[in-house]
Structures are given as structure tokens and as C-alpha cells.
Amino acid sequence: MRSPGHAACSPPSRGAPSSRGTSPLPCPTAPGAPTSTSGRSRSYPRTTRSTLAGLADVAASGAPVVTRTTFGKWGPELAAATRDAGELVLAGVATDCCVISTALAAADAGRRVLVVADACAGSTAENHQRALEVMRLYAPLIEVTTIEGVLGTATP
Template identity: 60%
Template sequence: MSGFDLPWLVVIDPQRIFADPSSPWCAHDFEAVVGPIGRLSERFGDRVLVTRWLPGSEHPGAWADYFDRWSFADRPDDDPCFDLVDAARGWSRRPGLDLTTFGKWGPQLAGITGPTPHLALVGVATDCCVISTALAAADAGAWVQVVSDGCAGSTPENQAAALRLIGLYSPQIEITSSSDLLG
């Protein structure tokens, strides 16, 4: 399986809006995933990509309803709440990928990793952006691993539910741990 030869670590949305306990979108256990992600980023070296979710200025279709519900997040893209957390600033040597979608798989990411890469996904939230990325990448033919201790869900229950759902997609998507990846 050639896709497993040179994996890419994709760090999904390690941003203040998901780390700040006062944020409605604070991911449960965000702080607990910082250590595993840091260790993985050291090992993956130049094959680390960090993404950010941004609201963008236009909200077509269902996004209009989304921002009606979550109006606190409808801010300019340069609002400090969308900044990376301090720890994430050194995780990648490459420019970050800023996207206005939950799922990060698409032309920008595929343009860097190739069309059918091996991806190891970490970040937040497991039950939103991580699962959206995993499913789209697997549909496109990527080999995907979701690093359970490198991901944080919106709540412990949603984390468990997301991992159960992800587990249904084997062999395209596998659940692993940071210690297994680090060998």
C-alpha cells in the first residue's frame, strides 16, 4: 500500500476559538491533544500541514442559517479568535491552509499532498471538522488515519460518537494513537 510510505500530518484548526474555555465552541480536552500533536509534528517534519477554519465574508445557502445560529463566530477572518494557539505556531514549516469549510480535503490540500495520499489527522473538533475531512479524503481515495489522542471533540460524548462512526469506515479510515504512529 504505497500511500502509507510517506504520511502527511494534517493538524485541523488548532485555533483560539476552539481552545478558549469561554468560547461556545471550546473543544473538550483541547489542552490534552497539544502534547501528542507536538510530538507528532516533530516526527513528521516537513510533512505537517496546519489548517484554520475561517467564516469568510459570504455565507451562501445553508451557511446563512448556520451563521444565524452561531452569530458570535461571524467575525472578520483576521479576528484574533481565529489565530492559531501559541503551541501550534511551530508545528509546520509550511504556510497554513485557511478554509471556509468544515472539511479540509479539497484542491488546496490535494495540491500539496497529492490526490491519494496517506493522511494522519489530528485536531478539533473530531465531531465536526476532523470527521468532515476524513470522509471527504477517503471518498477521494486517500488512506486516512484519525489519531484518537490527537483529536478533541466538542464534548466527551461527541468525541466517543465521532470515533465510533469513523470506525465504521475501515479500511479507508483507521483509528490509531500517537504512540502507534511514533512507533
């Protein structure tokens, strides 16, 4: 089993405030939340909502929260929060925006990055796949993997 660095990333002041005064997760109607073809916000699917709730628990547990107003979350704060980790494990929304921006910047800084494909979602299924293919071009610094690959166990 790998020992990845963990940090919860969040946009500034979106959703319910945490004990740190920032939101550990975007709310479903925040900018960046999935939108319908009419441009109106729509809710995340049930499976995504349960995953987001689980990530809220990680953030509430005292894991570092990195708040950046950029698409990519790699920067001095995330580098410091994961400084002793051999690998940076990324999961999130949207694969074709925030995830790829963070992965490329971290790899450019020399960090090995694992992108957990089945723990990410793109703006569309096609854009998700395209972003994963682009990130695969950056091997060996970026590896596209699965939840099972990271945890080393079968998932239910």
C-alpha cells in the same frame, strides 16, 4: 514508521498572523473554540495549548497551511499539499465536526486516512467517541489509531 503527509489547517485570519498573513492556529477565543455552558468562550486545557503551540512550530517551519472556511478541510489545497503522501494523518478539534468532515471527504476522494484519536478532542467526550466509532465504519480507508501507532514508539 509511516511517512504521512503534513499540512497545518487553519481558519482564515484567526489568532496571531503568521508570516503568510494567516493564522496557523485558532486562538482560544476564536469561533470554534470550546465554549462554556453559558456560550462564552473558554480557554483550551493546558495540554491542548501545548499541542497547539507545537503545531504552530510545524506551520512556521514552512509546512503548507490550508485555509478553508468550511468544517472539512479536504479540498484541492490539501490534496495538492499531500499529493505524494500515502496516507493523510489527521489530528484536531473537534473530532465530531472538523476532523470527521475532513476524514470522510478525503476517504471519499480515495485517500487513506489515519485519525489519531488521542490527538483529537470532541465537543464532549461522548461526541468524540461517537465520531471515532462512525469513522471506524469506513475501514479500510479510514483507520482510527493513536500517537504511538503513528510514530511507532512509546510516548512519555
